[in-house]
Amino acid sequence: MINNKIRKIIYIRPTLCKIFAKIIIIFVIVKEILKKYWGYTSFRPKQEEIIKSALAGEDVLAILPTGGGKSLCFQLPAMMRDGLAIVVSPLISLIRDQVQNLRSRGIKAVAVHSGMTRREIDLTLDNAVYGDYKFLYLSPERLRTDLFRTRVQRMQVCFLVVDEAHCISQWGYDFRPDYLAIADIRQLLPDVPVIALTATATPSVARDIEDKLAFRKDNIICSGFERPNLSYIVRKTEDKFGSLLSVCRAVPGTGIVYVRERKSAKDISAFLVSQGVDAGYYHAGMSKEERNAVQQKWMSGEMRIIAATNAFGMGIDKPDVRFVCHFDMPEALESYYQEAGRAGRDGLRSWAVLLWNNTDIKRLDAVYRCTFPGLDYIADIYQKVFKYLGIAYEDGAGAVCKFNLLEFVRRYRLNASMAYNAIKYIETSGYWTLTEEIDNPTRIMFTVSRDDLYRIQLSDTSTDAFLKALMRIYPGLFSHTVSIDEDYVAKVTMNSVRAVKLKLLYLSRSGVIKYIPRARSPLICFAGERLTPSNLYLSEKVYGQRKSMFKERLDAMYTYVSPVSDRSALQSSCRSRRLSAYFGQEQCRPCGICDLCAPEESSFLFHD
Numbered sequence: 001m002i003n004n005k006i007r008k009i010i011y012i013r014p015t016l017c018k019i020f021a022k023i024i025i026i027f028v029i030v031k032e033i034l035k036k037y038w039g040y041t042s043f044r045p046k047q048e049e050i051i052k053s054a055l056a057g058e059d060v061l062a063i064l065p066t067g068g069g070k071s072l073c074f075q076l077p078a079m080m081r082d083g084l085a086i087v088v089s090p091l092i093s094l095i096r097d098q099v100q101n102l103r104s105r106g107i108k109a110v111a112v113h114s115g116m117t118r119r120e121i122d123l124t125l126d127n128a129v130y131g132d133y134k135f136l137y138l139s140p141e142r143l144r145t146d147l148f149r150t151r152v153q154r155m156q157v158c159f160l161v162v163d164e165a166h167c168i169s170q171w172g173y174d175f176r177p178d179y180l181a182i183a184d185i186r187q188l189l190p191d192v193p194v195i196a197l198t199a200t201a202t203p204s205v206a207r208d209i210e211d212k213l214a215f216r217k218d219n220i221i222c223s224g225f226e227r228p229n230l231s232y233i234v235r236k237t238e239d240k241f242g243s244l245l246s247v248c249r250a251v252p253g254t255g256i257v258y259v260r261e262r263k264s265a266k267d268i269s270a271f272l273v274s275q276g277v278d279a280g281y282y283h284a285g286m287s288k289e290e291r292n293a294v295q296q297k298w299m300s301g302e303m304r305i306i307a308a309t310n311a312f313g314m315g316i317d318k319p320d321v322r323f324v325c326h327f328d329m330p331e332a333l334e335s336y337y338q339e340a341g342r343a344g345r346d347g348l349r350s351w352a353v354l355l356w357n358n359t360d361i362k363r364l365d366a367v368y369r370c371t372f373p374g375l376d377y378i379a380d381i382y383q384k385v386f387k388y389l390g391i392a393y394e395d396g397a398g399a400v401c402k403f404n405l406l407e408f409v410r411r412y413r414l415n416a417s418m419a420y421n422a423i424k425y426i427e428t429s430g431y432w433t434l435t436e437e438i439d440n441p442t443r444i445m446f447t448v449s450r451d452d453l454y455r456i457q458l459s460d461t462s463t464d465a466f467l468k469a470l471m472r473i474y475p476g477l478f479s480h481t482v483s484i485d486e487d488y489v490a491k492v493t494m495n496s497v498r499a500v501k502l503k504l505l506y507l508s509r510s511g512v513i514k515y516i517p518r519a520r521s522p523l524i525c526f527a528g529e530r531l532t533p534s535n536l537y538l539s540e541k542v543y544g545q546r547k548s549m550f551k552e553r554l555d556a557m558y559t560y561v562s563p564v565s566d567r568s569a570l571q572s573s574c575r576s577r578r579l580s581a582y583f584g585q586e587q588c589r590p591c592g593i594c595d596l597c598a599p600e601e602s603s604f605l606f607h608d
Contacts, residue, residue: 016251033079034072037105044069046223050195054159059194059215060152061165063201063222066341067319070197074161076376077195078134085138085157086185089163090176092435094314108136112142117443119480120356125151135171140167140178141433141525143185145398151443152185158190160185162213165196166334169208170428170542171549172201177430183214199341200334203584223339224588225580229344231593232575233353233602234561240355241271243606244325248277248305248352250605253322254298257307258339260328268307268327277423279305282312287520313339321348325353331358331367331558332553333582349593353605356561364554370417372547373440375538382431384412386530396526403434403524428546429538431523441483442518443454444470444504447511450478456512466503469493552590555583573597 030051034040039451043051046062047069053060054077064070080084090094092113110124110133128136130153136155142148156384158181166172168179184427186194196211201209205218238242259265265281272279279295280303297303299318306312307327324343330336336354344350386392388408389401400519405423409416427434445451457464469492474482486504490497508515560578575594580586595602 029080030076031372033076035108037079038072038076043072046221047073050221053219053221054193054195055080057193058219059196059210059213060334061196061198061206061209061213061215061220062555063198063220064224065225065227066199066338067317067345068199070163070199070224073197073420074159074195075102075107075135078159078161081158083158083275084128084133085135085159085161086152086155086157086426087135087161087163088140088143088179088182089137090140090167090174090179091164091314091321092139093311094163095139097316099135099137104164107135108133109137111137112148113137113139117481117483119476120483121147125536129154132543139435140181140433141527142176143181144527149185149188153188157178157189160189160192160194163193165198165209165213166201166205168196168212169201169205171208172205173332173553175428175546175600176430176431176433179210180430183212186214190438199338199591200583202582207585222585225583225585226588226590227341227344228338228348229347231349231602232352232578232579232591233351233595233605234575235353235355235595235606236357236563237606238357238503239358240327241268243355244268244327245272245275245277246606247325247351248272251323251351253304254301254318254320255305255323255325256313256321256339256342257305257325257327257475258330259307259309262309264327265307265309269305272305272307273390277305278303279307282306282308284311295608310335310339311341316342316343316347320348321345321350322530323353324349324350327357328353329354329557329561331364331550331557333556333579334553336557336560336580337583339358340484345374347388351605353518354561361558366555368550368554370415370548371421372543373418373422375540375543377418378422378425378538379533380538381414382426382531382532384408384414385423385426385524387433389524391526392529393532394529397529398526400523400525402440402519402521404521416460425543425546429542431527431531435523440519440521440523442486442504442544443481443483443514443516444477445481445514446477447514453512463503463507466493466495467507477513481516486518 007216039345040161045068046064050060050062050073056075056567062073064073066188074085089098095111099109099111112124112129112188116124125148127133138148146456162168162182163164167174167176167437168182169175193559194215196209196213210218210220235243244257257268259268262283262285265283268467269279269281280297282291282294294303294306297308297384298318321343324340326339328338340352385408386396386412391399405420409419426432449455453467457467469489472479473489473492474484486497486500490500493500503517504513507513573596575596576591577588580588590597592598593601
């Protein structure tokens with residue numbers, strides 16, 4: 001039976017009735033897509049509000065905590081619109097994970113990043129134009145290229161998505177200058193709404209994000225920074241290994257231990273194993289196969305504890321992590337909050353433990369000094385990088401080169417930390433981009449004509465079948481370098497991987513192919529040509545502002561961990577409230593479960 005109020009609307013306002021019916025239909029379709037592709041029947045806090053805002057064609061900045069379901073806030077709206085969503089994301093590993101995840105759900109997605117050849121990028125962008133894909137993932141440095149700017153105007157784009165949106169703010173903790181090109185892309189796509197997402201943004205950073213992305217009107221949707229099930233514990237201790245072992249034994253279930261250095265990850269893993277705790281380690285210096293194997297063991301529950309650098313965790317959805325322990329004090333509350341938030345995504349009681357002592361304070365003070373080594377030093381590093389790569393003045397624009405930092409600092413006898421921070425500061429000034437360490441696949445190309453190759457095949461029957469297999473699997477080998485998978489070639493040709501590599505090496509030495517073996521290396525991508533010392537501009541004002549902001553973040557971190565000696569102050573304080581206040585959320589109840597709210601509850605973690 002129709003409600004009288006609805007009956008009256010139908011009779012008096014037929015236009016309103018149509019709008020009302022349309023809203024109901026859209027809501028039903030949203031729920032159907034949510035169930036079909038993601039298997040969910042309801043939304044997490046603020047997800048539905050963000051999705052409705054996006055579907056209404058509004059620019060929206062979504063601030064959701066780690067594990068709050070940010071990806072769904074742009075993936076689901078894109079599934080309801082014709083065309084594809086362009087997704088800008090800073091990490092190649094995260095791009096690959098999300099594309100793989102979408103494909104596993106039967107959703108067509110492609111990616112373009114700096115580890116690809118020009119030909120591969122060209123083909124991928126063609127697929128985005130003509131291939132009925134729903135998602136095109138890009139690393140931010142791709143936005144500046146003429147190849148992308150030309151193609152994007154031919155694409156049917158429904159949303160422009162900015163993941164890790166704090167990277168666009170020069171006052172954010174992880175500023176990436178290539179993100180500033182997004183506003184230019186908006187001019188090419190004037191009617192396409194923006195969905196920007198981040199887990200951490202102070203009020204000033206949030207306003208800067210909207211400004212840099214040219215929002216048509218203010219629209220920030222924030223779910224709040226409280227995690228009611230997450231108990232924040234800060235422990236000052238000189239025996240970090242002993243304290244960590246106590247936590248591992250006190251809290252059953254899966255855990256992550258975050259460290260700053262790769263060696264520490266391995267050392268902690270070895271220590272825990274020696275104490276009977278099932279553990280492994282993960283860092284960017286491991287091979288892709290090693291990282292995948294460790295990650296899979298941990299995800300499946302076969303491995304209980306993983307000690308890792310911050311290269312681990314982003315984009316990984318494991319809901320039953322019972323604790324995250326920071327073995328080293330982070331440099332900023334933003335990164336601490338993101339990493340700690342990987343515990344307890346299933347809503348059950350979990351712990352975020354931070355171990356610290358005075359050595360951490362001294363180390364962070366040293367990090368502060370190394371991070372800002374002086375503009376003269378930075379300008380010298382700029383020239384040394386080009387010399388190292390053999391690039392002359394007024395050359396190098398658009399070049400992408402492998403860059404070995406350790407070899408670089410050895411050649412010029414530099415302090416590794418200071419040189420790295422100088423390189424990263426030059427990156428924030430927009431002159432180049434240094435990618436994370438990535439797997440660059442094996443590439444080959446024929447260097448002989450088809451006629452010459454035919455004669456080689458006739459004279460060497462053992463090589464003939466191998467060459468035919470390569471040409472059948474990988475078309476285009478005569479026109480450009482092509483990425484190949486030695487494992488797949490070995491399977492097709494019924495050889496071992498080692499035999500395939502030896503065959504490729506033989507063909508290379510015989511002058512038949514150009515052979516670029518697979519390599520793991522960071523890449524440096526140059527935005528412009530090499531400048532002379534007199535033409536290089538590094539702003540003293542901006543440098544001073546960033547230095548000041550870095551110091552403010554360190555001070556905020558020190559304030560967060562600082563002990564409270566007065567009992568009345570202890571009762572009125574709360575770790576969760578300190579975090580929420582830092583991010584601009586003043587009205588927040590005490591959590592009741594952190595070490596300041598309930599010191600007796602957290603004491604069970606440690607056995608002094």
